[in-house]
Amino acid sequence: MNTSARYIIVVVFFIISIHYIISFTHESYGRATSLSNLKNKFLPSSSSSSSSPASDALENFPVHNSPYIGAGGFNETLVTDKKANATFVILCRNSDLGNTVKSIREIEDRFNRRYRYPYVLLNEEEFTDEFKQRISVLTSAKIEFGLIPREHWFQPDWIDETKAKAGRDKMVENNIIYGGSFFFKHPLMQKYRWYWRIEPDVHFHCDINYDPFLFMQEKEKVYSFTITMYEYEATIPTLWGHVMDFAKAHPEYIAKDNALGFMSTDNGKSYNLCHFWSNFEIADMDFWRGEAYQAFFDYLDRQGGFYYERWGDAPVHSIAAALFAPRDKIHFFSDIGYEHNPYTHCPKDKGEWERGRCSCDPARSFDYDGYSCMSKWDKFMEK
Ligand SMILES: *[C@@H]1O[C@H](CO)[C@@H](O)[C@H](O)[C@H]1NC(C)=O
Ligand SMILES: *[C@@H]1O[C@H](CO)[C@@H](O)[C@H](O)[C@H]1NC(C)=O
DSSP, X not given: OOHHHHHHHHHHHHHHHHHHHHHHHOHHHHHXXXXXXXXXXXXXXXXXXXXXXXXXXXTTSOOOOSXXXXXTOOBHHHHHTSOOSEEEEEEOOGGGHHHHHHHHHHHIIXXXXXXXXXXXXXXXXXXXXXXXXXXXXXXXXXXXEEEOOSTTTTOOTTSOHHHHHHHHHHHXXXXXXXXXXXXXXXXXXXXXXXXXEEOTTEEEOSOOOSOHHHHHHHTTOOEEESOEEEOOGGGOTTHHHHHHHHHHHOGGGSOTTBSHHHHOSSTTSSOOOEEEOTTSXXXXXXXXXXXXXXXXXHHHXXXXXXXXXXXOHHHHHHHHHXXXXXXXXXXXXXXOOEEETTEEEOOOSHHHHXXXXXXXXXXXXXXXXTTBOHHHHHHHHHO
């Protein structure tokens, strides 16, 4: 090796050493000159040439493909192994499409995507193809679309049609769907025992990390609610009188330890107008199909009030549950955050509210509003 070759080796060694010393002590210098970085500058990176910007953005981002596990740590597979004989039921019109989509989207997100209970949608006229298509993309559960003809649906022949029509028109005006009291008689509902009633444009504010249908079944409940309030007297002027006539004629149907005391404090003489708000209901249709309710319903039907006064299903269902079921078979779902404009039930219990990852404000829950019957229910159940 000659002198100049030795000289070049020393210089090269010196430059490399300086490079490494600066790389370690000055981060930005190291980054700017590192080999891999230089390579990226001059060669097209293999990923950018073959994949779209969207999938690039998901690189290094956790995507959960594993089965959903709810806030309560439930294992989806375990829960869905056991299912109740149950369905959702929604009464709606074609014009309710947007709001029906919202309701189903929310109950799917908060509950049903893990449980896949079927839906029955009932309308006064045929559902449009657009309606069916927009609903069917929302869930992998079975959906059935049925018809409740507006005219003459279960209306007895002796009813004065002119008078009944006036009542019906008033309901249409108030956007109340005719047939609400009868949906459990619909052929599409016959194969189920339990139903969960939903309406267009309602909101579910909390995750539901267990199966309320199975809860009802295992705890032997027949009826449940989230909101209870006073009914407008004008819609049921003669109802309570007929109820009491029926109760006197049929003591055999009145349950021991019933919830009559929630609705009347003078042993039935007067009605305080408290009822369960039936746009949310999870209930046992076998109870509605049973002898007591059938006899009660037929009796009320003969009085004509369904057609002339437009008795709603809310007071009729509520009164029937209060009379024919023991009070401990009526359940208040305190943990289901539910909103039907203008009222919201939001869990007040901090644990329930946190577990449900609720989006509602507990301070604005309707429960103890002046128009709510919840404090009456609490007091009655304490006795
Ligand atoms: C859920 O439970 C099933 C059955 O025990 C099991 O096979 C599955 O791996 C569990 N899933 C998760 C995400 O733990
Ligand atoms: C579901 O309940 C209905 C009504 O009680 C009944 O007719 C039907 O046989 C039940 N189906 C199953 C699978 O148990």
